[in-house]
Amino acid sequence: MGLFKQKIVDERVQNMQNKIYREIYYIVYLICISSLIIKMFLYGRGFEHVTTELIILLTCAIYYSIRGMYSGVLSEEVEIHDANSKYRFSTKTIVIGILCGVVIALAMALNSAINYADSNAQALEYFFIVFLISLVIYAPFLAVFLFIGQQSAVKKSKKINDKMLEDNENEW
Template sequence: MKWFKTNGNQDERIVNLKNKVYKEAYTLIMWICGISILIKSFLSWETYSMLTEVIVLLAGSIYFGVRSVMLGIYSDEVEVHDQTSKISYSLRNIITGLIIGISMALFLGIRSSVLFADTAHEKWWYFFLVFIISLLLYIPLFAGFNVIVHHFANKASQKAARKDQWDS
């Protein structure tokens, strides 16, 4: 039985096209799960109904990140990005953390004003209160998390790339 045996002779073009299709499928699944979570959260469904989508999002993202670090691809990607882009990968991670924090604060502010407020004045009050508190919580959390993860992932990826270089 040759279920797990890979064929050594493969056309590079076909392999690259298959990888492109896998990437598109992964992106599509992530978008579907994200949209499903947004819809379920505004329809005030219980959080356990979103558990499957959250697990798919986290498991896929964590697997992709860990695998790219273990193969040494992450540090190579950072190096290529820093050579070709005007902003460094570290600054890009900080900006990404800021955008995620602001988006999360906006989402929570809008959600709480829609679901819990009765009058127009309450809607504005709930929105601004939740938005400001969420900004204070989530911007440092996500920006700091992105910076710390990038630092350690880049170090581990460089170590894996050096080890792979010595093994070859």
């Protein structure tokens, strides 16, 4: 008992620190999104001006997903969400994938109508053709991609969580 000292942790302090860290994360996220929007209005739609913000946003999201999956927390979060929410987490994931597909299809359709059409009639034609084709391609792809990714992450998290529980039982 003399070699290793256990650190005494006050749960109230620990919870308050976690709350502050969460607030900091939201502030950084809000600043990045605000900066991204402002730069897109000032400099146009190019990615060269918003690369840093995109890297920060994507890195945070990927890190949170991986960390949640390998700590076993993700499966617990999904179970709590499904117990408390009207719609299952997997349903929301599919809807988000479809909405992202719609946004991408709208962006591509607007780009085609604005940049490549010579008349208003041709602009409408380009818009609807590109929108429908993009919608048929991107919405199902993103919905399936996000659903499969989410399901595999939850499955991996559950497996890790079960292993941790089994290891804890073996210690007793």
